């Protein structure tokens with residue numbers, strides 16, 4: 063079985079490298095120059111330099127080439143997903159589409175699995191998420207992820223097909239829980255980066271991670287997710303990684319805010335739009351999401367850093 067991965071950013075490329083040690087993989091990029099460069103260099107010099115492509119990784123620039131691939135991984139940013147699926151509806155219909163992005167959509171407040179089901183009802187939708195940096199996967203370091211698919215039989219096939227010697231995949235049918243964990247941990251990571259950048263210390267960060275996790279659980283429960291999913295790799299696992307690592311772009315954006323420095327606007331930082339999407343959705347439903355709301359306000363310059371820090375760390379005293 064040939065697998066297609068659409069989106070040759072850091073994550074799509076890392077998955078392609080890892081999985082193509084075991085089975086043929088087609089890696090699609092939209093940019094013709096990048097396709098030519100990757101074909102010539104046999105690595106992704108733009109997004110993942112220094113990680114050579116195995117022989118069974120085939121770079122493609124024509125989406126027509128994926129017609130023989132039953133399973134397609136979508137490794138493009140969350141806010142671009144709906145438009146991408148709409149434009150390529152016909153070629154993707156009838157396939158198993160595995161979202162590899164983390165976030166909630168601005169305007170609708172839903173995650174990638176819901177977007178896939180909405181735009182391409184004729185496809186089987188799943189999500190691959192959890193604690194993993196692209197560079198770690200590409201280097202063959204041990205990683206564990208969650209694969210969520212509403213159809214457990216299909217999920218078991220995906221679990222088997224996508225696992226490699228170094229990429230261990232657990233599975234669940236709770237797609238909402240998996241979507242929420244991956245999306246919300248990025249927002250909390252921005253907050254943690256801000257606290258660290260402002261020099262408030264690791265104890266403050268631990269407090270924020272813990273209260274952030276409570277906030278994630280609250281929304282997940284409201285939306286009908288299984289709390290054990292949030293306690294797993296896609297929730298608690300990814301929260302831990304992202305809130306504590308300089309490798310994380312979400313954490314680094316937060317740290318820049320805390321330090322009062324600028325941040326490269328071209329970098330993919332999913333937590334920024336997700337903070338706004340979740341804040342809007344929480345307001346519509348009358349839910350209390352204090353950390354998410356502060357992050358959204360901070361990013362929109364509706365709140366200065368000093369007031370934001372005060373709000374994050376001086377919430378009313380209450381029972382845990």
Ligand SMILES: NC(=O)C1=CN([C@@H]2O[C@H](COP(=O)(O)OP(=O)(O)OC[C@H]3O[C@@H](n4cnc5c(N)ncnc54)[C@H](O)[C@@H]3O)[C@@H](O)[C@H]2O)C=CC1
Pocket residue numbers: 069070071072073074092109137138139140142146162163164165194195196197329330332
């Ligand atoms: N980099 C990492 O360590 C991990 C990333 N992810 C997730 O993977 C997703 C993608 O992130 P990265 O690959 O890291 O980002 P990236 O910034 O390295 O790459 C994004 C890719 O998407 C492509 N793209 C953007 N808009 C597009 C469109 N409209 N149509 C087609 N392609 C488009 C870009 O050309 C680029 O190749 C994000 O949701 C991220 O949260 C998940 C786990 C780890």
Ligand SMILES: O=C(CO)COP(=O)(O)O
Pocket residue numbers: 164192193194195248251300303304309310311312313330331332
């Ligand atoms: O999702 C990730 C790790 O699991 C990658 O985090 P960043 O998008 O913050 O770099």
